[in-house]
Amino acid sequence: MAVTGIILVLFVLGHMVGNLQVFAGQETLNTYAAFLQGLGAGLWVIRLVLLAVFVAHIRSALLVVRLSNAARPVPYQVRKDTCTTFAARTMWVSGILVALFVVYHLLHFTTGTIDPVGAHGDLDAEGRKDVYGMVIASFQHVPTTAVYVVAQLVLALHLSHGVSSVVQTLGLRSSRNAGLVKAAGPLVGGLVLVGNLSIPLAILVGLVK
16 A cells, blocks of 8 residues: 555646646747657556456455454444544545545546636647646636645545654654655645646736736
8 A cells, every 4th residue: 555655646746737837828838738648559558457456445445444344343332532643534535535536637637628717628829738828818717726726625534644653654654754755745745735736826816827
């Protein structure tokens, strides 16, 4: 679960950096999108690998929950959490919501199945798919922006516990770095939250047009 988590976190960070090119303008973002599409079969290999990692991560999560429940088949008569966080206690909930958002995101920007503003098939002046125009139009649509804002809050919550847990699961936590490990999750979650939310919010308020 930790290994697949690392791969997915690296993808989230890379995906965020790529999307932040919207601030550089239409030419830059559309050139980047065209480059990805130009990978052809290579792009499908990347997608299939990510899908396999994603499925493995979910399967591992289900296994962990099953083992945890099996280790304590009888519920506590009184339960008082003292050494856990809200993010830790709701990992399975945030995980399910993130998985649902991934499906929504793919149907929105990748396949255009969900296209509330009708911008998925538009082309730019160079005849390329106008990803920039699609992003701008989509986040000028308040309901769409609201979905992405909520999803990024949930993703940040999931990362805030998951990233720190990865370090501990791999046996890399010690008394010397315990504080840094504990802070790593919230730092990564906060970074992703700020980076990903900057795009829809900047567009919604008219800073990017």
